[in-house]
Amino acid sequence: MGLRVKIGLVITAAAALAAVVTGVQVQGKLEDRFREVMTERLSYVSRAFESTGRLMSEAKLDAPDLPAPLRNKLKEAHQATYVEDRDGTAFVWAARTEDGKTFSMGPDPVPTVAGLDQALWQAGAFGTAVATLGGLALATRLGRRLRRSATSATRIADGDLDVRLPENGDDEIAQLTRAVNTMADALAARLEAESQVTANIAHELRTPVAGLVAAAGLLPSGKAEDMVKERAGRVRDLMEDVLEVARLDGGTEQVDTHTVQAGTLAQRAVRAATADRTADVSVRTIADAWVETDPRRVERVLTNLVTNALRHGQEPVVVEVDGAQIAVSDHGPGFPDDLVAHGPQRFRTGAQGKGLGLGLTIAVGQAQVLGAHLTFTRAADGGARAVLDLTSAVRRPPESP
Numbered sequence: 001m002g003l004r005v006k007i008g009l010v011i012t013a014a015a016a017l018a019a020v021v022t023g024v025q026v027q028g029k030l031e032d033r034f035r036e037v038m039t040e041r042l043s044y045v046s047r048a049f050e051s052t053g054r055l056m057s058e059a060k061l062d063a064p065d066l067p068a069p070l071r072n073k074l075k076e077a078h079q080a081t082y083v084e085d086r087d088g089t090a091f092v093w094a095a096r097t098e099d100g101k102t103f104s105m106g107p108d109p110v111p112t113v114a115g116l117d118q119a120l121w122q123a124g125a126f127g128t129a130v131a132t133l134g135g136l137a138l139a140t141r142l143g144r145r146l147r148r149s150a151t152s153a154t155r156i157a158d159g160d161l162d163v164r165l166p167e168n169g170d171d172e173i174a175q176l177t178r179a180v181n182t183m184a185d186a187l188a189a190r191l192e193a194e195s196q197v198t199a200n201i202a203h204e205l206r207t208p209v210a211g212l213v214a215a216a217g218l219l220p221s222g223k224a225e226d227m228v229k230e231r232a233g234r235v236r237d238l239m240e241d242v243l244e245v246a247r248l249d250g251g252t253e254q255v256d257t258h259t260v261q262a263g264t265l266a267q268r269a270v271r272a273a274t275a276d277r278t279a280d281v282s283v284r285t286i287a288d289a290w291v292e293t294d295p296r297r298v299e300r301v302l303t304n305l306v307t308n309a310l311r312h313g314q315e316p317v318v319v320e321v322d323g324a325q326i327a328v329s330d331h332g333p334g335f336p337d338d339l340v341a342h343g344p345q346r347f348r349t350g351a352q353g354k355g356l357g358l359g360l361t362i363a364v365g366q367a368q369v370l371g372a373h374l375t376f377t378r379a380a381d382g383g384a385r386a387v388l389d390l391t392s393a394v395r396r397p398p399e400s401p
Contacts (some may be wrong), residue, residue, distance in 0.1 A: 011135030031090055031120040034110045036080040038094035042079075046096055046103045060104045064234060070095055074102065083110075120218055147174045149180050156180075161188040203243070209236050212295060241358040246367035255294040255369060262390065263288040263321045265295055269302030270319055273310070281306060289323040290394040297366045298390070301374065304363040305386045313384050324390040334378045343376065360386075 045059040055061055056298055073080035080092040093108035149164060155163045163175045174213050209232075216232040247253060263285045270281050277333055291298075302319070305328040307315045313332025322329045339345075344360035359377075365387075368373040372390050379385040381386040 012132040014131070031083055031092070031110055034108075034249055034322075035083070035094070038081060038092050038105055038108065039079065039096075040107050042094045042096050045105070046098045049103070050098075055103075058105060059274065062102050062362050063104045064097060066102070066104055066245070067093060070104075109398045117373065133213050142173060148241055149176055150175070152184075153180055156187065157186050161191065188320065200240075206243075209239050210234075238358070241362060244362055245365065246360060247392060248301045248369070255297065255371045257292050257294055259290055259292045260289055260295050260397055261288050262324055262326055265291075265298045265328055266302060266319045268295075268319050269299045270300060270306060272303045273306035277310075279310055281310070281319065282316065283319045286322040288321060289390075290395050290397045291324055291390045292395040293370055293372075293390060293393040297370050298388070301366045301370075301372075302328065304359040305388070308359050308386075309384060324357075324394045325387055326390070329379045329383055329385045331379075331381065331383045333384075334382055335376050335384045340376050340378065 042059065049055055049059075049061075054365045067082055067084060068081060068119050073082065074095055074097055078098070080094075082095075084091045084093065086107075092110060092112045093104065093106035095102060097103075137397040146229060150160040152163045152165050165183050167174060168179065169179050213232045213236050214228075216225075218230045219228060263283070266283050266285075272281055273279075274281055305318060306319065309328055309330035309332070312329030313334075314330065317328065317330045320329065339360075344364060366372055367388060370390070371392055372388055375387050375389070377385050377387070
């Protein structure tokens, strides 16, 4: 149940309750006033009887049809009234004892009770309808402002740090709006500072790492020397990954589009991922498609996916081309639940707890630059499955010269 409906129901219930309470109170006050009138008239009748010995036509003396509740009241007091309900209409009795005589009047209907009651119910229904419509209008306005705040917070969580809401008013929702904007400013500043620090550190390390790799290449062949070369190469690759993440965070990357076949891009990516190793990686083409995209970036995404599958999954790894959708599947334990639910996050390890999580982070960043969609799921046989969707880039095949 939405906020608008809840507010509308509360206002409707409050207005209806107020109408009912008002109707009951008005009717009760009217009955009390008519009792007073009947009592005053009866007092006048008794005094007139004492002075003239004549009973006024509207009064009764020692009437035998007095209601039992009224007779019981007269035993405790010399004057009393009683209201009798006859088919929804209130009738008032009044009685007074004087020198052993009982003077009484009634039953007289309370004037205009029925008409007034109907008018009160009509006014209450109209007031309830107006209050409900007003409450729904107010709730709609408040709900719209809250939805804008929630949408902006979601966009900020998705990485759009330029989103801001207009700060109008001084109510609680305006305070929430200012808090969301302040959060966005602080988050953008923090991420910018972290990106700058990361890029600066990577740039500072570039020269000494390049020297380390060059020096390792001069070492003679041997087990220890091969280990040094392998470690130096990993440091160099990690530094390049950090620099690429910093460039992607900066949002300044531009695509260089060409029309190529999706199957060709998959074949190139597999060759790049397995250039220095022997691995069971195959490409299966169900249907090929021509896409207008940046081949280098697509190959980078697919190479990272295949490398991640080989590092964290189990062979065989299958790259499946189905039109503009390219899927990379392995036979390992599959992606972790948080990665499937929220996507990859840098500096968080993969399924086997190795690495810094930069490979998949770069793949997602490059896919966003391409305008493609990259999803992470579990394969039918339990392994990890990542799908790069290039549907938006599908083009007709180029005409032959």
